[in-house]
Amino acid sequence: xxxxxxxxxxxxxxxxxxxxxxxxxxxxxxxxxxxxxxxxxxxxxxxxxxxxxxxxxxxxxxxxxxxxxxxxxxxxxxxxxxxxxxxxxxxxxxxxxxxxxxxxxxxxxxxxxxxxxxxxxxxxxxxxxxxxxxxxxxxxxxxxxxxxxxxxxxxxxxxxxxxxxxxxxxxxxxxxxxxxxxxxxxxxxxxxxxxxxxxxxxxxxxxxxxxxxxxxxxxxxxxxxxxxxxxxxxxxxxxxx
Amino acid sequence: xxxxxxxxxxxxxxxxxxxxxxxxxxxxxxxxxxxxxxxxxxxxxxxxxxxxxxxxxxxxxxxxxxxxxxxxxxxxxxxxxxxxxxxxxxxxxxxxxxxxxxxxxxxxxxxxxxxxxxxxxxxxxxxxxxxxxxxxxxxxxxxxxxxxxxxxxxxxxxxxxxxxxxxxxxxxxxxxxxxxxxxxxxxxxxxxxxxxxxxxxxxxxxxxxxxxxxxxxxxxxxxxxxxxxxxxx
Numbered sequence: 367x368x369x370x371x372x373x374x375x376x377x378x379x380x381x382x383x384x385x386x387x388x389x390x391x392x393x394x395x396x397x398x399x400x401x402x403x404x405x406x407x408x409x410x411x412x413x414x415x416x417x418x419x420x421x422x423x424x425x426x427x428x429x430x431x432x433x434x435x436x437x438x439x440x441x442x443x444x445x446x447x448x449x450x451x452x453x454x455x456x457x458x459x460x461x462x463x464x465x466x467x468x469x470x471x472x473x474x475x476x477x478x479x480x481x482x483x484x485x486x487x488x489x490x491x492x493x494x495x496x497x498x499x500x501x502x503x504x505x506x507x508x509x510x511x512x513x514x515x516x517x518x519x520x521x522x523x524x525x526x527x528x529x530x531x532x533x534x535x536x537x538x539x540x541x542x543x544x545x546x547x548x549x550x551x552x553x554x555x556x557x558x559x560x561x562x563x564x565x566x567x568x569x570x571x572x573x574x575x576x577x578x579x580x581x582x583x584x585x586x587x588x589x590x591x592x593x594x595x596x597x598x599x600x601x602x603x604x605x606x607x
Numbered sequence: 608x609x610x611x612x613x614x615x616x617x618x619x620x621x622x623x624x625x626x627x628x629x630x631x632x633x634x635x636x637x638x639x640x641x642x643x644x645x646x647x648x649x650x651x652x653x654x655x656x657x658x659x660x661x662x663x664x665x666x667x668x669x670x671x672x673x674x675x676x677x678x679x680x681x682x683x684x685x686x687x688x689x690x691x692x693x694x695x696x697x698x699x700x701x702x703x704x705x706x707x708x709x710x711x712x713x714x715x716x717x718x719x720x721x722x723x724x725x726x727x728x729x730x731x732x733x734x735x736x737x738x739x740x741x742x743x744x745x746x747x748x749x750x751x752x753x754x755x756x757x758x759x760x761x762x763x764x765x766x767x768x769x770x771x772x773x774x775x776x777x778x779x780x781x782x783x784x785x786x787x788x789x790x791x792x793x794x795x796x797x798x799x800x801x802x803x804x805x806x807x808x809x810x811x812x813x814x815x816x817x818x819x820x821x822x823x824x825x826x827x828x829x830x831x832x833x834x835x836x837x838x839x840x
Contacts, residue, residue, distance in 0.1 A: 501790070512787065516774065516784070532770065536829060537788075
């Protein structure tokens with residue numbers, strides 16, 4: 367336990383030095399605050415949040431699994447918005463933003479699909495099951511991975527932007543299906559605990575602290591990653607022309 | 608009947624007629640799709656051999672075999688249909704007519720649907736004869752339900768085959784695009800087909816058929832609206 371703690375602190379220090387040395391301006395502040403809020407979130411998840419009565423320790427994956435899922439839905443919604451915007455304006459900035467949101471969204475969705483089975487194995491006894499929520503989440507992941515693959519298989523800039531905008535619009539159809547799948551079908555995956563009427567008061571305060579700190583840190587990390595990806599994309603576009 | 612509407616219908620019929628006439632003259636796609644579907648169902652049917660007559664107790668296996676063969680054959684059909692357009696210059700001559708581009712989409716959709724309709728009966732016969740699948744009493748309902756699903760498969764396939772024809776990987780990319788989107792339709796189709804193989808009544812099947820119909824409506828609407836953006840060249 368001690369070794370884990372010490373190595374985590376050392377890694378954090380390295381990342382902190384990296385961020386302070388190589389980032390400028392807003393990215394520096396975002397990077398530092400992402401690091402600090404992630405550390406605080408981790409501390410609150412491990413030490414502040416009370417143990418769940420039935421699931422005990424594995425329930426704590428909830429604090430990573432759920433905010434990642436939320437932010438990936440937001441990311442894919444933004445892909446939808448900027449895809450529509452690109453089809454309307456044909457500006458490369460909109461296409462680049464859509465791509466950045468898609469990449470970071472796929473990253474967080476992958477986290478969801480990894481932490482989910484890790485949580486499921488001790489609780490349900492299986493790594494995976496084909497209920498509506500898990501199936502539609504896997505489809506969502508596949509759709510946006512296909513989006514990223516489509517972008518890599520087209521060289522012409524205008525065609526790539528237009529076709530991936532179309533795929534971004536088509537794929538967003540799945541996001542509300544994923545969210546409402548637990549309400550429309552009987553699933554093994556639990557129905558929404560927090561996002562429902564009266565849900566906020568069901569959770570004890572300690573869990574709220576952990577959940578919302580984790581959510582905040584995930585949002586800050588998301589913004590940091592998207593900005594980074596956008597800048598890299600702008601640089602690549604410049605080099606291509 | 609306004610003039611615009613007549614023009615719209617005539618564009619749809621012209622595009623559809625072109626592909627159907629090509630197929631009637633060359634007779635290359637339907638036999639190819641049919642043989643491919645039968646070969647695929649043959650290989651999947653060997654699951655029956657290895658599990659020892661599991662099929663007689665589990666109708667899902669036969670519906671699964673049927674739908675996998677139809678899906679793989681449809682990939683062939685859609686890729687070929689999109690490549691024809693790409694080689695011939697990309698439907699430019701139809702774009703110059705002042706109609707909504709969704710007419711071209713429906714014109715491509717009709718031959719794709721008809722090709723798949725024409726092979727589904729043969730695949731059913733093959734599965735019934737070679738794998739001892741039961742001849743369902745509700746065979747009319749069975750064919751009707753699978754026809755409705757095929758319309759949905761063709762809508763998504765037509766749209767994405769045109770999209771993937773414009774990438775570097777051409778038609779190889781089509782399954783990666785198409786299959787995740789088709790998964791809800793496939794689940795509903797397999798369930799409804801297996802219920803009908805089991806001679807279950809309309810009341811049990813109707814839920815899945817409703818899902819198929821909603822999926823068809825949504826996919827056809829979305830594809831016809833977005834098709835115009837695909838052809839912007």
